[in-house]
Amino acid sequence: MKSVKFIVLLILSISLLFGCASVENEQENIQQINEEKSPKKGGSINISVTRFDNLNPLLNNDKSLDHALKLIYDSLFTLDENYNIVPKLVNGYELSNYNTKLNITLKDNIKWHDGANLTSEDVKFTIEFLKKNNSPYSFMVENIQNVNIIDNKNLEIIFTKPYAFAVENLIFPIIPRHIEIVDGNSLIGNGMYKVAGYEKRRYIKLIRNEDYYSKKPYIDEINILIVPDTESQENMLLSFETHINKADEVISGKFPSSTFNIHDYTGRDYEFLALNFNSEYIKDINFRKALAYSINKNKILNDIYLNKGKMVSLPIYPESKYYDKAMSDYDYDIDKAREYIKITEFEDINLKLLVNKKETTRLKIAYVIKESLKQIGVEVEIIEVDEEGINHMINSGNYDLALLGWTLPTIPDVSFMFQGRESLINYSDEKINELLSNLRQSTTEQEKIKNYRQVQKHVKDNIPYIGLVLKDSHVVLNKNIKGNLNSTHFNIYNGIENLYLITD
Structure with missing residues (x-):
């Protein structure tokens, strides 16, 4: 009986000894991992x-x-x-x-x-x-x-x-x-x-x-x-x-996650559907609402842009304090689109949609829009031309819709929307000119934010164009670089002071 007790005590002692050693080793490993993750000065x-x-x-x-x-x-x-x-x-x-x-x-x-x-x-x-x-x-x-x-x-x-x-x-x-x-x-x-x-x-x-x-x-x-x-x-x-390098497109598998980290940030390229206000269809606000509700922007963002972008109604950075994310937009709703089409009393609607034949992404969007509008009884003829052809047809007014893009300026002044493209889409609106003038003459931040809200609401209510996607840009980093990079289109190395190197 005494020998049994002795063996039990011996086993317990050995277990405690190795248990303590295991805990100590685990703590050392955790400490080593934390040290590796902690930013350290040095390296090139x-x-x-x-x-x-x-x-x-x-x-x-x-x-x-x-x-x-x-x-x-x-x-x-x-x-x-x-x-x-x-x-x-x-x-x-x-x-x-x-x-x-x-x-x-x-x-x-x-x-x-x-x-x-x-x-x-x-x-x-x-x-x-x-x-x-x-x-x-x-x-x-x-x-x-x-x-x-x-x-x-x-x-x-x-x-x-x-x-x-x-x-x-x-x-x-x-x-x-x-x-x-x-x-x-x-x-x-x-x-x-x-x-x-x-x-x-x-x-x-x-x-x-x-x-x-x-x-x-x-x-x-x-x-x-x-x-x-x-x-x-x-x-x-x-x-x-x-x-580190900027990448315009991140193709699946090109930068394997085992070797690279990809940092997405909001880019400058804003894709939108331009509306020709010389068209009898487009002049009707109810028809424009039908268009806005019938286009599945989520599908465009997810299926075509692989969720590498943001849906914004106004060409301004959605992270900016001037953009009101809470303001509702025309989310995809085919039933509402059909209701607004009925109000117009238009029949046998045929639209011409211009798209640059060299822009493969816009071509894909054009066919998504064509299928979407077909659900509300609107036929779309897609006109594929080069850049010169698009400019010619827009200037001649021989179109209804056009897939175009704006490059957002660094300065968050949205007046550009109606300075270059206004004549191209034949949109004239004294109220928006007044609101933009008020915005440019704001004297306080509070007034600027308020005036931006009014511009955003007016654009939402009147639909001078249909915003689709503000595309993401990308910076690819070697996996050995850790820390947070806060890239912007203005400075892709913004936040580089937070980066540090780890060694194998």
């Missing part, structure tokens, strides 16, 4: 840009380089991941005199990469440079009448006329006054990375700016490789020569 990554003609951030016309130069140069303001304006170099600002005067105070202790202090003079110099030169950013300073220097940290910008989006225009890079010629050997910026080396047509080497005034990035070095074209950029990502 490669990105790429296509060949360019000018390294000056204000004169450069290459979009891929523009994104990369935002690692070197900061602006007065920038756009966050929700496309709302936020201060960057600015500590405080105040609009007054009905949005014709802007007082700005710069943040303290901001230095150029050569150690010189950033001052109000640099801001004035940048604005004057944009006014004198042909730059992609020149339109942003057209409304600036004068810049008055108060002291090194304070300045006053005088605008020619009131404009609600005056601050949103101040998102161009600020360059140093004391650097006369900007080239690879004199890229003196104020951003989180600074230039450590440059070889023409080969690379730009960046290192972390240890004197950066805001959150410093984890990654030590970024090598910007200069390549011939976008195809080369994608191939270098797939061959692991670069770590």
Whole structure:
């Protein structure tokens, strides 16, 4: 009996011993995993840009380089991941005199990469440079009448006329006054990375700016490789020569999840159905409502765009504070569509739908619309032509519907809807012009939001076009990169300070 008790005690002791060891090992493993997941400083990554003609951030016309130069140069303001304006170099600002005067105070202790202090003079110099030169950013300073220097940290910008989006225009890079010629050997910026080396047509080497005034990035070095074209950029990502790249389309299986992470963000391409208001059918609001209810936008988004986009009634970023997500839209409802068709009393309805024959995605949408309208007794003839043919037919008015696209501007001013396309779709509306004028002349954020709501409601009620999809864009990252990137179309590297490398 004693021997049995001894054996039991021995077994219990051994179990406890190995149990404790197992717990300790498990805790060590958890600690190791947590350490691997915790952001650590260090490492080097490669990105790429296509060949360019000018390294000056204000004169450069290459979009891929523009994104990369935002690692070197900061602006007065920038756009966050929700496309709302936020201060960057600015500590405080105040609009007054009905949005014709802007007082700005710069943040303290901001230095150029050569150690010189950033001052109000640099801001004035940048604005004057944009006014004198042909730059992609020149339109942003057209409304600036004068810049008055108060002291090194304070300045006053005088605008020619009131404009609600005056601050949103101040998102161009600020360059140093004391650097006369900007080239690879004199890229003196104020951003989180600074230039450590440059070889023409080969690379730009960046290192972390240890004197950066805001959150410093984890990654030590970024090598910007200069390549011939976008195809080369994608191939270098797939061959692991670069770590991050923008992708226009993410084809299934192209970027396997075992190797890459795909970050989707709201893009600029807004697809819509244009309506020709010279057509007797289109002039009838009940017919337009029938069209709006009969088109299955969810099917278009899910089946054609593979859910890589967002349905928005107004061409504005849905994450923006100006867009009212709560406002109802014309969700697919074939019964309501039939009710509105009956109200019109139209019979034997035949419509011409224009589509670019080279745009395969729009062609697919055209046939979805054709089948949808057939359910409410409307026959659709799809006219497949090239871009020149579309322009000719739109100008001649020989169509009813057309599948077109808008490229959303960086500045959230929706006036563009009725400035270029208005004559093309023959839509005239004094009320919308009045609402857009009110929006552009808003003097407070609350007033701007209110006026945006009114524009959105008017567009919903009157259906000058039928919005379909605001397409997503994509950034593909090597799996070894962790952290949150908050890409926007304005800056795909927005949030790069949050990224860090893990090692195998």
